[in-house]
Amino acid sequence: MAQLSDIIAWCNQTLKAHEFRDYAPNGLQIEGTAEVRKILCAVTASQDAIDAAISAKADLLLVHHGYFWKGEPYPITGMRGNRIKSLIKHDISLVGYHLPLDSHPTLGNNAAIAEILELENIEALDPSERNPIGNIGYLNKPISPQDFKAFLSERLGFDAIHLDAQKTNIQKVGFCTGAAQDFITKAAEQNCDAYISGEVSERTFYEAKELDVHYYACGHHATERYGVQRLAKAISEQFNIEYSYFELNNPI
Structure with missing residues (x-):
């Protein structure tokens, strides 16, 4: 078990997240339980990935493509509202790293x-x-x-x-x-x-x-299916917690 705050601090430092001007916030996007026992990682925070995190009883969903992109409408409704509602209902944190996870010289x-x-x-x-x-x-x-x-x-x-x-x-x-x-x-x-x-x-x-x-x-x-797996593995080794990868083969 690890503290969510410790995981985020370690990821932010490791990926140098503060050095990037990005299209979406990097790091913690939706806060769930403070204690993390299991991580599920996926390329994109789709409803399928969220459902997989719920089924796996994961405490943290780690993705490359998260939410709150520049230019998106502010209201949390419809498809995005349903996704966020699912995460909050099950106390699952959403953590996303975009450009920092493209760029990292070993994890990227x-x-x-x-x-x-x-x-x-x-x-x-x-x-x-x-x-x-x-x-x-x-x-x-x-x-x-x-x-x-x-x-x-x-x-x-x-x-x-x-x-x-x-x-x-x-x-x-x-x-x-x-x-x-x-x-x-x-x-x-x-x-x-x-x-x-x-x-x-x-x-x-x-x-x-x-x-x-x-x-x-x-x-x-x-x-882009590789970075989240490398980062999840590195978190697992750093904090001695379990992780798994959800693959939904997008043909695009």
Whole structure:
């Protein structure tokens, strides 16, 4: 058993949450019981994830995509109201970390992608960032764009969408998980052969062609299922409490 306040303080410090300007609050979003015996983690605080936390008798739901995003309406009604009501009724805390969990050099989503894809010599996609959100890595040998698509699809469990460019080989790879398709311009500035993110926009087709950077959309969920698991495991080891992961395979 651990104190909720201690867990939040440790996470905030570990992830350097105060150093990020984000689209939603990082850390404790809905306060439940003060004592935590079990954590359930999930990518998104959907009703399915909440129901799984209730069934597991979890005290804390740890997510990458929580609530209270900029631009959301203030009234807590409808779908969001039902979700929050469920959490409060069962005294379950909601804890979310967004950009800090993308960026962390060992626990983060991008760090996990680098390991899964066996990328080497990791560096910042944008060298001006204090805590880089995206990264660059290198394959140990050049690979064709078609073979790289097959490799990504196999490693990430997602049928990657490939937007073609002129380059015939890929070795220098930019990447940023989730909905970071517009960072393809940063990848081009760094002379990357390819750029990986989760989602894709209509405009990305033309950008890949004109910037000459192969683009691979590998799924928002599929690229961001790792950070919450790594963070939950680290909390479990730090505080000697139980954790589990809820997977709802979102095809987007």
